[in-house]
Amino acid sequence: MAGHSKWANIQHRKGRQDEKRGKIWTRIIREITVAARAGGGDLSANPRLRLAVDKAKAANMPADRIKYNIDKATGNAEGLTYEEIRYEGYGIGGAAIIIDTMTDNRVRTVAEVRHAFSKHGGSMGTEGSVVFQFKHCGQLIFAPGTSEDKVMEVALEAGADDVITDEDGAVEVLTSPAEFETVKNALEAAGLTPEVAGVTMRPENTIELTGDDAARMQKLLDVLEDLDDAQEVYHNAAL
Secondary structure (H helix, E strand, C coil): CEECCCHHHHHHHHHHHHHCHHHHHHHHHHHHHHHHHHHCCCHHHCHHHHHHHHHHHHCCCCHHHHHHHHHHHHCCCCCCCCEEEEEEEECHHHCEEEEEEEECCHHHHHHHHHHHHHHCCCEECCCCCCHHHEEEEEEEEECCCCCHHHHHHHHHHHCCCEEEEECCCCEEEEECHHHHHHHHHHHHHCCCCCCEEEEEEEECCCEECCHHHHHHHHHHHHHHHHCCCEEEEEECEEC
């Protein structure tokens, strides 16, 4: 199945993340904290914590810092209590945007999200206004030049739902959230290492933006991603 090109968007985002390593660590620590408090500190029994720890390792977080944050979360140590809140809205050209946050102050967070939308040409939506345009799934993306046949053989055998080749040659594997780890482990065991891997909100359809509209949309996305309480920002714009 063929898909739209998303490699340029991926490379842009990876570049921005490399520039903001400290902020990435902050987000991952929040995720580790929430996952450990919700499901315990045993990695073998807590899939969400395993994914958070994988992110931490990919971001070069030291092992002792990972352990410290798991211990802190499960030891009932004094600290901030975060809650997860999802916001939905519209960007340039009516593009759909989802912002997943972790916050210790929802009044502050909603004000910051609303301000970002209004200042940069978007608008806040109500709960459920755009989420139906996305699919909750596991996603693994391999660089252009990766053998599509090999990825497909391994992924489908391991339980993947679909394998898509994008216009620029990147290969995308889609799984159910429950099968994500199994498929990822099988692919890595076969020597296939994804550039991007995670459980995500994948848009069912995209809205293509070019020129000034694309630049304005990218600015809005950058501002939303820079919010202190933002964990993930999903959208359906093809820039």
